[in-house]
Amino acid sequence: MDRQESYRRRYASEHPGWQPASHVYRDRVAAHLGPSVRVLDLGCGRGGVVEELHGRAGRVVGVDPDRASLAEHRLVHLPRAAGRAEALPFPDRSFDLVCCSWVLEHLPDPERALREVARVLAPGGHFVFLTPNVRHPLLTLNRWLRWTRGRAVGWLYGRAEADTFPALYQANTIPRLTSLLRSAGLELVALIPVGDPTYLAFNEALYRLSAWVERWIPPSARVHLVGEATVA
Secondary structure, eight states: OHHHHHHHHHHHHHSTTOOOHHHHHHHHHHTTOOTTOEEEEETOTTOSHHHHHGGGSSEEEEEESOHHHHHTOSSTTOOEEEOBTTBOSSOTTOEEEEEEESOGGGOSOHHHHHHHHHHHEEEEEEEEEEEEOTTSHHHHHHHHOGGGTTOHHHHHTTOOGGGOOOOOOSSOSHHHHHHHHHHTTEEEEEEEEEOOGGGGOSSHHHHHHHHHHHTTSOGGGOSEEEEEEEEO
16 A cells, blocks of 8 residues: 555656545545534544544534444544444434445445435535446456455455455446436536546556556546535
8 A cells, every 4th residue: 555655646746636536535525614514424434534624523423334343433532323324323404514435336225325315414415425436447347356246446445354345336437326316316516537547556567557548548437436416
């Protein structure tokens, strides 16, 4: 991961204006924070963007179906609950912002989950998410490698086995996400494809090859999708 981070910094210096998808996502989340904003971190795991930004919101709550992750959350005082995205354990209109990273690709029923997001958002609330784009060649390979149960990308992202879950990719193209959000009663504000050639940059030759391939990948197939929607 240290090597990949060094290549990521190098790629950013060689391509002014480029940011990793995690930074694009973080900035989208940060833009909606304030002292009275109620935030739900959907699929909070052991941490994430709230570790950096929780002090800028009025109240932050985490939810995740994995109790081990909740017990080991790095913000020990963060209010958190066990629950699934398809049946959130919160009343209607409980939050002003729902943020969600590396979760949509794992959901068996993303339409139901997005309806739950719409339900718990207050009028004018926002949903900000980060998820892989299944049209990228790396994601296509991940789907073909059935023996990995869709976990190859998790390994490439440097996640521990305990934090690596099977990916189903039921919501992971631009048209599919657009349709699901609309069906759930959410109005799409932005859907940003973000390229990143550094996941296979294990050495100089692979970095150069990956950066060259990235030049030919169309925007609709870039590896990450950062999105924002609001209650319609």
